[in-house]
Amino acid sequence: MTRNRARDLDAIFRLLRSQSTLALSTVGDDGAPHTTPLFYLAEPEFQLFWFSSPSSRHSRNLAKDGRAAVAVYRSTEDWRKICGVQMQGKAEKILDRTLRRRITHDYSMRFGLGSLFRVAMARNALYLFRPCWIRYLDNRRRFGFKFEITFSPGDRVNAAPY
Numbered sequence: 001m002t003r004n005r006a007r008d009l010d011a012i013f014r015l016l017r018s019q020s021t022l023a024l025s026t027v028g029d030d031g032a033p034h035t036t037p038l039f040y041l042a043e044p045e046f047q048l049f050w051f052s053s054p055s056s057r058h059s060r061n062l063a064k065d066g067r068a069a070v071a072v073y074r075s076t077e078d079w080r081k082i083c084g085v086q087m088q089g090k091a092e093k094i095l096d097r098t099l100r101r102r103i104t105h106d107y108s109m110r111f112g113l114g115s116l117f118r119v120a121m122a123r124n125a126l127y128l129f130r131p132c133w134i135r136y137l138d139n140r141r142r143f144g145f146k147f148e149i150t151f152s153p154g155d156r157v158n159a160a161p162y
Contacts, residue, residue, distance in 0.1 A: 008147055012085055012136050016042035016072055020111070022050070024091070024129070025069040026061035034058055040072075041107045046087070048129040049103050051121045054093070059125065066090040070129055082139040089131035100126050 025035045036058050038050045048070060052059050062068065068091040073084025094100060104121055108114065113121075137146040 005149070008136065008149065011138075012046065012134060012149075013042070013044070015074070015083065015085060015136070016046065016048070019072050019074065021072075022048060023071040024050075024058055025071075026058045026091075027065045027067055028057075028061055029064065034061060039107075039111060041103060041110055046131050046134065049094075049107065050127050050129075051107070051124040052127060053123075054125045059093075059127070062091050062093070062127065066092055068129060070131070080139050080143070082137065084137055086135045086137075087129070087131040088133045089129055091127055091129040094126040094128050 020039055021037050022040045023035050024038055025033050028034050034057055036056075038052065040048045040050045042048055054060075054063070068089060070087045070089075071084060072087075073082070076082060094103075103126055104118060107121070108118055111117075131151065133148065133150050135146055135148045137144075139145065
């Protein structure tokens with residue numbers, strides 16, 4: 001991995017870890033996009049986890065077509081401070097109980113949800129998004145600054161965990 005690529009991956013991961021809400025876009029039966037905001041937990045290798053009702057529109061869409069897009073960005077009212085990522089990839093429901101327990105714990109700690117919300121999480125499904133393409137933009141560096149990273153199947157992405 002080149003020094004610039006390592007720096008770029010680190011910038012993306014820092015942004016993902018600093019934010020709490022993503023905009024998830026899925027593909028409906030008719031091919032139309034559907035977007036919804038969700039709390040998420042970012043893990044190394046740019047894995048994003050969230051809990052959602054399997055009956056929600058985006059969950060039903062993912063059950064039929066796992067293709068998804070995600071946007072995460074810092075809130076700002078100054079165009080010179082726009083900083084965010086756009087990602088394309090696949091999302092899936094996680095059935096592994098050990099992983100689910102760990103993510104439930106980490107998610108609860110991250111958002112200070114306590115035991116009451118754990119009951120709600122137990123009623124919902126855990127989902128995982130894995131990107132195959134990421135675009136990072138940061139107007140703080142200069143207007144229109146951006147770079148893109150495409151992952152090949154089987155790539156292991158080494159972003160420093162925080």
